[in-house]
Amino acid sequence: MTRVTVLPSCIEFEVSIGETLMGGAQARGLYWPTTCGGQAICTTCLTEIVSGGEALAEMGRSERKTLVSERGEAILRRPMRLACQSAVLSEGMITVNKPGVRSASEL
Helix, strand or coil, X not given: CEEEEEXXXXXXXEECCCCEHHHHHXXXXXXXXXXXXXXXXXXXXXEEEEECHHHECCCCHHHHHHHHHHHCHHHHHCCEEECCCXXXXXXXXXXXXXXXXXXXXXX
């Protein structure tokens, strides 16, 4: 399992290898802001990877295309990923910055 800490809320949860950040959070009762429901066609789940990004799969073509079309080429120079596409590949600790993540029971 990989431990994920979400700032600024300081929410922590564990994600299994193969799960995405957003999918793992949702499976554990957390709300992760999304408009497209994880289809990689919006950037609502855009997340800053603060540390531990080496535990994530590399950015795929569809994620890259969406980021560039929605946010411009400059976004690729920052440690930003779509949480719906960021699959965990190895155990470790990941810290991300994503305002709005909270317990689904708070909705």
